[in-house]
Amino acid sequence: MSDGTRRIIAFLVILVGGAFLWLAGRSSGNAEAAKNVLEATVATARERAFSEDPRLKAAYSFERGGWVYVHLEGDPATIGFQHGFLLAKEIADAFPAVSVGMVHSTGRDWAFFREVAREMLWPKIDAEYQQELEGITEGLNARTNSELDVYDIVAMNSFEEVPDYYVPWLDKREKTANAPKLNSPGNCSAFVATGSWTKDGQIVIAHNNWTNYKNGERWRIIFDIQPAHGYRILMDGFPGVIASDDDFGINSDGLMVTETTITQFEGWDPNGKPEFMRARKALQYAGNIDDYAKIMLDGNNGGYANDWLLGDRKTGEIAQFELGLKAYKLWRTMDGVFPGSNWARDPKVLKEDAPEFQPNNMETSPNARRVRWEELLNENKGKIDVALAKKMLSDHFDSSQKKEEANERTLCGHVDTSSRGVPQWNYTPYYPGGAVQGKAADSNMAKDMRLVARMGHPCGQDFLVKPFLAEHPEYAWQEPYLRDMKAGDWTIFRAGEKPAIGN
Numbered sequence: 001m002s003d004g005t006r007r008i009i010a011f012l013v014i015l016v017g018g019a020f021l022w023l024a025g026r027s028s029g030n031a032e033a034a035k036n037v038l039e040a041t042v043a044t045a046r047e048r049a050f051s052e053d054p055r056l057k058a059a060y061s062f063e064r065g066g067w068v069y070v071h072l073e074g075d076p077a078t079i080g081f082q083h084g085f086l087l088a089k090e091i092a093d094a095f096p097a098v099s100v101g102m103v104h105s106t107g108r109d110w111a112f113f114r115e116v117a118r119e120m121l122w123p124k125i126d127a128e129y130q131q132e133l134e135g136i137t138e139g140l141n142a143r144t145n146s147e148l149d150v151y152d153i154v155a156m157n158s159f160e161e162v163p164d165y166y167v168p169w170l171d172k173r174e175k176t177a178n179a180p181k182l183n184s185p186g187n188c189s190a191f192v193a194t195g196s197w198t199k200d201g202q203i204v205i206a207h208n209n210w211t212n213y214k215n216g217e218r219w220r221i222i223f224d225i226q227p228a229h230g231y232r233i234l235m236d237g238f239p240g241v242i243a244s245d246d247d248f249g250i251n252s253d254g255l256m257v258t259e260t261t262i263t264q265f266e267g268w269d270p271n272g273k274p275e276f277m278r279a280r281k282a283l284q285y286a287g288n289i290d291d292y293a294k295i296m297l298d299g300n301n302g303g304y305a306n307d308w309l310l311g312d313r314k315t316g317e318i319a320q321f322e323l324g325l326k327a328y329k330l331w332r333t334m335d336g337v338f339p340g341s342n343w344a345r346d347p348k349v350l351k352e353d354a355p356e357f358q359p360n361n362m363e364t365s366p367n368a369r370r371v372r373w374e375e376l377l378n379e380n381k382g383k384i385d386v387a388l389a390k391k392m393l394s395d396h397f398d399s400s401q402k403k404e405e406a407n408e409r410t411l412c413g414h415v416d417t418s419s420r421g422v423p424q425w426n427y428t429p430y431y432p433g434g435a436v437q438g439k440a441a442d443s444n445m446a447k448d449m450r451l452v453a454r455m456g457h458p459c460g461q462d463f464l465v466k467p468f469l470a471e472h473p474e475y476a477w478q479e480p481y482l483r484d485m486k487a488g489d490w491t492i493f494r495a496g497e498k499p500a501i502g503n
């Protein structure tokens, strides 16, 4: 008997059992309760039938420190199926939160995003990643009653590029009446250091993810991906999305990758390839800084334009790759540090791709954090290690006011405390957003595929929904999706690790 036949028979046996219960319930006049029993039985049967699916054999997941670790292994369709199946609950939870945000900010309905996914993005996605995205959809639907199709999943994968890059470009082009004000997001504080800057002379890389808390609370997946082709990947990520997307990852050929976005970036190329695919592909196939830049430039669509901070642990070299659409610049060194907090610095990139950005306004979040990075990194030259990196990601010194105060200008961002918000990203006063988690690694950790991560504000403070919404009812529309974001502990994850007994 094949595995498939056995599965179906097992499924039918349980189903028939459930039907008897249901009939019994009907005759006793308790139809509702019996229907619930039947539904629960069917769900259990479905779970059991699919958990014996050979595609799931090599995959597993466990939770630790507020994170969900998933190990995915195999060809693209298999990796996708495992992703969709193991993270079905998280995807089903994240999809409404993400999609409602996309619709709310742009004034476009979900059908619009599906059409963009089908017409513009899908044809530009490599076959390998199309198969993975189809696999995610299949795995999700196998485990849940979700009716999402692959275009919903592709649209969700584009949540960092279509709403804030393509839509404003389109609104401008079509002269859309009453177009909402949309700006590229400002995501993250990060640095990469090497040589005389670090304690052991090797690379240290660190990043905290800034986003709205609604999405950020769900950005809690550690992906360990062992693909049939390309390098092994360990990265943080979002349920249902094939790239890390806040971008922190290492691969088995020694590449260490992170980024911060370019504030007030403008531009889009409808003929380009989606950023989420290029970013995933670059982490999977680039073994050095040059290859990384090459893959990101191939079909650059301008979406989610970033300053990429890269390290190659094989050589100790680091780089900053400022990737605009019309212009880009690559700096590299064997002895130095590159910080990032959402500012572009190449004059050509600034002029052509982010013309509204004011590099000299030191009161803005990106520039105030830039000043703080420079202070902190210079103060600690020669001492930088992962322990210090974690401390820096938690820093609450506001360089503009010259005092300790967790707000929108501190490396560990708390925009919800600020009456200023961040106008450059359309973060209104007290916007529920900021640093939602942090990660760090050094060359030694990268060598054995380890990283350390903390879920929630890197400083360890909690964000609590109830008191926040009581004070800021203007964000009540987020209530169904907004959750308490409680900080976990700094937790080490390693590629290939198995859940501890009792975990």
Ligand SMILES: [Zn+2]
Pocket (backbone or CB within 6 Å): 394, 396, 406, 412, 413, 414, 457, 458, 459, 460, 461
């Ligand atoms: Zn903080």
